[in-house]
Amino acid sequence: MTTPILGRVVATERRPNTPHEFHFWTALDAPIGIGTIVRVESARPIAGVLPTIYGVVTEGFGYTDLQTPLHDVLGADGEPAGSAFAPTERTEIRLYTAAVLRHVPEEPLQPVPMGTVHLATEADVHAALRMDSYVGGSAARGIPVGLYRAGGTEAAVHLDADFLLGPEAAHLSISGVSGLATKTSAVEWLLGSIFAHFPASKGRVAAVCFNVKGPDLCFLDQPATSLTEEDRAIYARLGVPAAPFANVHYFAPWSAKGGQLATLRSNEALQHNVTPLTWGLRETLQYAEVLLNKDDVDAKADALIDFIKERVLDQVFSDPALERAHEVRSFSDLEQWFRELLRGLEARNSDVWRTHHIATIRKVRNRLTNISTRCKGLVTDDGMVSDLPFGSMQDRAVYVVDVANLEEDAQDLVFARIVSQLREHLEKRQLGVEQVIVFVDELNKYAPADGPDTYVRKMLLDIAERGRYLGLVLFGAQQFRSQVHRRVVGNSGSTLYGRMDPDELATPGYQTLAPATKARLATLEKGQLMVRHPHFGQPIFVRFPRPAVLTGREGVERFPQAEEMALDAAITRALRRLDPTISLGWVQDALALAGEDEDGILRARNRTLQAKPDDVKAFFKAQLRKRATPEVAARRGPTPLRVPASDDPYG
Amino acid sequence: MNAGRRMGPSYASSEGAASVRATLRALRDSGVAPSGAAAPLEVQPRSDEPPRLEAAVPIEGERIAVRTIPEPPVAGVAAFLDGIQRSQVVAHVDGVPLVHGAVAAAIRLRVDRRLRTWDAPRLRRALFAPLALLPAPLAEALRARVQVHDLGEVPSRHPQEITARALTAVQRAREAAEGELVSAWTARGAGTLVVDGGIAGHADGARHDGVIGVVKSHRTLYTGEDALPLLLGLREGERSTAVRVTSPRRHPVASWYLRLRDPAGRSPLFGLVRVEVSPETRDLTARADLVSRWLLAERAPVALPDQRWDVMVYGIRDCEQYLTAILA
Numbered sequence: 001m002t003t004p005i006l007g008r009v010v011a012t013e014r015r016p017n018t019p020h021e022f023h024f025w026t027a028l029d030a031p032i033g034i035g036t037i038v039r040v041e042s043a044r045p046i047a048g049v050l051p052t053i054y055g056v057v058t059e060g061f062g063y064t065d066l067q068t069p070l071h072d073v074l075g076a077d078g079e080p081a082g083s084a085f086a087p088t089e090r091t092e093i094r095l096y097t098a099a100v101l102r103h104v105p106e107e108p109l110q111p112v113p114m115g116t117v118h119l120a121t122e123a124d125v126h127a128a129l130r131m132d133s134y135v136g137g138s139a140a141r142g143i144p145v146g147l148y149r150a151g152g153t154e155a156a157v158h159l160d161a162d163f164l165l166g167p168e169a170a171h172l173s174i175s176g177v178s179g180l181a182t183k184t185s186a187v188e189w190l191l192g193s194i195f196a197h198f199p200a201s202k203g204r205v206a207a208v209c210f211n212v213k214g215p216d217l218c219f220l221d222q223p224a225t226s227l228t229e230e231d232r233a234i235y236a237r238l239g240v241p242a243a244p245f246a247n248v249h250y251f252a253p254w255s256a257k258g259g260q261l262a263t264l265r266s267n268e269a270l271q272h273n274v275t276p277l278t279w280g281l282r283e284t285l286q287y288a289e290v291l292l293n294k295d296d297v298d299a300k301a302d303a304l305i306d307f308i309k310e311r312v313l314d315q316v317f318s319d320p321a322l323e324r325a326h327e328v329r330s331f332s333d334l335e336q337w338f339r340e341l342l343r344g345l346e347a348r349n350s351d352v353w354r355t356h357h358i359a360t361i362r363k364v365r366n367r368l369t370n371i372s373t374r375c376k377g378l379v380t381d382d383g384m385v386s387d388l389p390f391g392s393m394q395d396r397a398v399y400v401v402d403v404a405n406l407e408e409d410a411q412d413l414v415f416a417r418i419v420s421q422l423r424e425h426l427e428k429r430q431l432g433v434e435q436v437i438v439f440v441d442e443l444n445k446y447a448p449a450d451g452p453d454t455y456v457r458k459m460l461l462d463i464a465e466r467g468r469y470l471g472l473v474l475f476g477a478q479q480f481r482s483q484v485h486r487r488v489v490g491n492s493g494s495t496l497y498g499r500m501d502p503d504e505l506a507t508p509g510y511q512t513l514a515p516a517t518k519a520r521l522a523t524l525e526k527g528q529l530m531v532r533h534p535h536f537g538q539p540i541f542v543r544f545p546r547p548a549v550l551t552g553r554e555g556v557e558r559f560p561q562a563e564e565m566a567l568d569a570a571i572t573r574a575l576r577r578l579d580p581t582i583s584l585g586w587v588q589d590a591l592a593l594a595g596e597d598e599d600g601i602l603r604a605r606n607r608t609l610q611a612k613p614d615d616v617k618a619f620f621k622a623q624l625r626k627r628a629t630p631e632v633a634a635r636r637g638p639t640p641l642r643v644p645a646s647d648d649p650y651g
Numbered sequence: 652m653n654a655g656r657r658m659g660p661s662y663a664s665s666e667g668a669a670s671v672r673a674t675l676r677a678l679r680d681s682g683v684a685p686s687g688a689a690a691p692l693e694v695q696p697r698s699d700e701p702p703r704l705e706a707a708v709p710i711e712g713e714r715i716a717v718r719t720i721p722e723p724p725v726a727g728v729a730a731f732l733d734g735i736q737r738s739q740v741v742a743h744v745d746g747v748p749l750v751h752g753a754v755a756a757a758i759r760l761r762v763d764r765r766l767r768t769w770d771a772p773r774l775r776r777a778l779f780a781p782l783a784l785l786p787a788p789l790a791e792a793l794r795a796r797v798q799v800h801d802l803g804e805v806p807s808r809h810p811q812e813i814t815a816r817a818l819t820a821v822q823r824a825r826e827a828a829e830g831e832l833v834s835a836w837t838a839r840g841a842g843t844l845v846v847d848g849g850i851a852g853h854a855d856g857a858r859h860d861g862v863i864g865v866v867k868s869h870r871t872l873y874t875g876e877d878a879l880p881l882l883l884g885l886r887e888g889e890r891s892t893a894v895r896v897t898s899p900r901r902h903p904v905a906s907w908y909l910r911l912r913d914p915a916g917r918s919p920l921f922g923l924v925r926v927e928v929s930p931e932t933r934d935l936t937a938r939a940d941l942v943s944r945w946l947l948a949e950r951a952p953v954a955l956p957d958q959r960w961d962v963m964v965y966g967i968r969d970c971e972q973y974l975t976a977i978l979a
């Protein structure tokens with residue numbers, strides 16, 4: 001291909017070329033910069049073939065024939081303005097260092113020969129990044145990540161789906177300073193690209209995103225208001241629809257008061273796809289390790305907790321120390337069980353029950369029953385469960401779990417349980433999709449390089465190391481990559497970097513980058529990324545468009561958060577999602593008649609929302625009556641926790 | 652995009668057929684063992700003519716006087732010409748040194764404040780040897796393989812005599828190369844050309860208004876004893892009035908001394924150059940003032956790190972750098 005000669009390869013004894021790096025000079029006005037991809041053409045055939053070498057510019061030098069700056073000072077008589085009048089400009093050189101992306105042919109691998117340097121064309125970029133093996137053709141599996149632009153060349157850069165979502169490699173690590181539209185924007189863009197380009201032949205794919213702060217991911221189904229023509233052009237060029245996600249489901253726990261969901265997506269106009277996220281005792285106790293650290297729970301306490309999980313939970317349990325048989329299904333049941341057990345031990349004047357010391361029993365009671373307080377809104381006393389649709393997840397759907405308003409412990413619990421459930425379902429091939437992307441922001445918090453070996457960190461390490469075989473793919477974002485466990489970032493097949501903090505770039509993890517590349521990383525504009533991918537021999541800079549979804553900041557302005565409302569109003573709002581004819585007056589009458597306390601009212605609402613009955617009014621009233629009537633109160637015996645209402649079609 | 656043109660060789664590759672490598676190969680093939688690497692003859696000590704004063708005829712007034720350049724420096728030079736030479740003994744045959752000489756000359760034209768090569772640089776490489784002192788078969792073999800410059804008859808077989816002759820021949824080759832370019836400039840160039848050294852040796856240059864010679868070394872000072880203190884006392888930005896410099900084998904030129912830089916605390920020759928222009932100038936004073944202003948403007952950028960930076964204009968240094976690169 002004939003393209004203008006832009007430079008010539010040079011090598012000296014002091015600065016020789018190697019098979020991995022070469023140097024070239026250009027005219028002063030050559031459109032070359034850090035990150036530019038170039039092609040070297042040699043006129044000397046090797047084994048009968050003229051070699052072509054592709055490289056990416058990693059460093060640039062410019063200097064004149066001056067030996068010391070002092071000479072320039074002397075020449076200008078110490079007056080900086082003096083040099084401006086010199087009739088001749090000093091001889092100046094632009095010398096660049098490029099890292100080799102690819103040799104064609106690949107063998108024999110020799111130092112880069114002397115030759116002419118050309119700007120890479122679009123076809124060159126494809127060849128240089130080895131995209132020719134997975135972009136286009138019948139086995140196409142390229143996922144556009146951005147647009148390479150340099151010196152008038154524009155080329156789509158694709159990631160290999162097999163190396164982004166498995167099984168060859170997997171996982172994505174995104175680093176960048178906060179507030180510069182890197183991490184969240186890049187993930188939103190890339191998810192859209194994956195949904196548009198992931199080959200149907202490779203199965204179904206969904207994403208589970210944890211919204212850990214602010215309203216970042218709260219408006220993924222709303223169109224962006226600030227897309228420019230350039231953004232739209234990039235979308236069109238890369239074949240990704242400039243549209244919000246069509247299938248988004250939100251999950252959020254209740255607020256501590258329980259009246260409404262604890263999410264910034266609380267505007268009434270957006271409630272159609274927001275579902276409560278609540279778990280009962282069984283779901284919580286399964287992951288008690290997340291909430292109980294080793295200081296809390298010693299071996300003895302651990303043994304008692306295991307006993308409760310295996311012998312007490314969700315089954316009829318009788319013991320001479322207990323007055324009656326218990327069926328523990330909720331935190332309330334568990335509290336009753338503990339209370340009666342301790343009363344029985346005291347009555348017998350015994351310190352030990354089934355080898356467990358009474359002090360251990362008291363400690364475990366304290367720690368376990370305390371969970372429902374620490375995770376209020378997420379963990380319910382009454383065992384009510386509202387969960388992600390494990391087993392029926394939909395292709396190209398996004399499931400956003402908003403944990404931004406939860407305490408740290410509760411966030412850990414949500415994270416651990418959901419990811420574990422995803423894994424278990426994927427292992428059984430029962431998730432509903434074959435690939436699931438888990439996006440976690442602030443990964444340095446969940447999988448820190450230092451600190452205690454928590455359950456969450458162990459789980460993330462496990463995903464990072466084995467998830468690709470299951471189709472469980474981790475997209476982790478963090479401000480400081482160096483603060484994330486190295487086995488997590490090390491197992492990320494692909495990495496995106498936005499603008500980086502210079503202090504972060506000074507850490508050992510970035511030693512392989514040339515100083516100029518680091519300098520560019522420290523000053524990257526919004527919408528630019530540096531990409532590492534297994535097929536790319538070197539990091540590549542690309543441009544990506546603004547996400548086609550409403551930003552969190554714009555979203556909260558356009559869809560203001562619902563005011564904290566009175567209980568009756570909150571109940572009305574919740575029930576109207578099931579039955580729009582329900583009015584505030586009707587709810588007020590129902591509550592007045594039932595005379596139920598606040599917890600009872602919330603329980604009734606939760607059960608109604610979970611059951612989604614045909615006759616919402618009747619079901620809700622029945623739930624209220626159930627809690628108020630003596631026979632329901634007598635349910636503390638070994639009767640099923642959830643007595644189906646007569647009008648409950650799901651009972 | 653004109654990058655391709657800029658990247659192409661700016662001189663004909665056919666020139667310089669007698670590269671050092673080719674010469675050494677030819678010698679080896681002829682059964683002559685090359686000498687080890689030797690220092691260029693140009694840097695070896697030699698006995699030069701002693702410094703001297705030579706009176707010249709004032710042509711700008713009746714006697715030599717000091718003149719302050721009346722107006723500030725101004726850029727007016729279009730191009731610069733310089734030549735370089737390299738010679739080294741590459742072998743000895745029966746004690747007779749064989750000298751490889753290379754010369755190059757180039758004009759660097761200023762375009763948008765940057766210098767680029769005008770026309771093709773002149774490049775010559777040859778083996779300099781007294782062929783009569785070499786075995787005939789070897790002389791024939793060398794002639795067939797490389798460019799050979801016969802030094803002709805030499806007064807003796809003393810090796811230093813022969814190398815001195817060779818060095819002079821190389822120097823003449825350089826002057827010839829420079830002269831070719833001066834002629835080309837006077838025929839086709841536009842604007843004023845500054846030549847490193849005198850122009851009296853170039854017939855075309857010595858008669859052309861668009862050629863200026865700048866002499867940096869002063870083994871011969873063109874003044875009498877009486878005017879010497881005046882000349883050495885020139886201050887920065889001052890010049891002497893012009894004299895006519897003549898020589899038996901050279902063309903007459905108008906010449907004056909110009910102090911480019913303040914010599915305070917340094918040698919009295921610091922920053923002193925002698926300028927040569929065609930004597931056929933209508934208003935010599937105005938011409939000398941203008942040329943002096945042009946040269947004063949060329950003090951920046953300073954030609955450091957060249958040791959002669961006080962008297963060398965940057966354009967000449969650029970020529971040298973360029974020629975050094977293409978002669979490497």
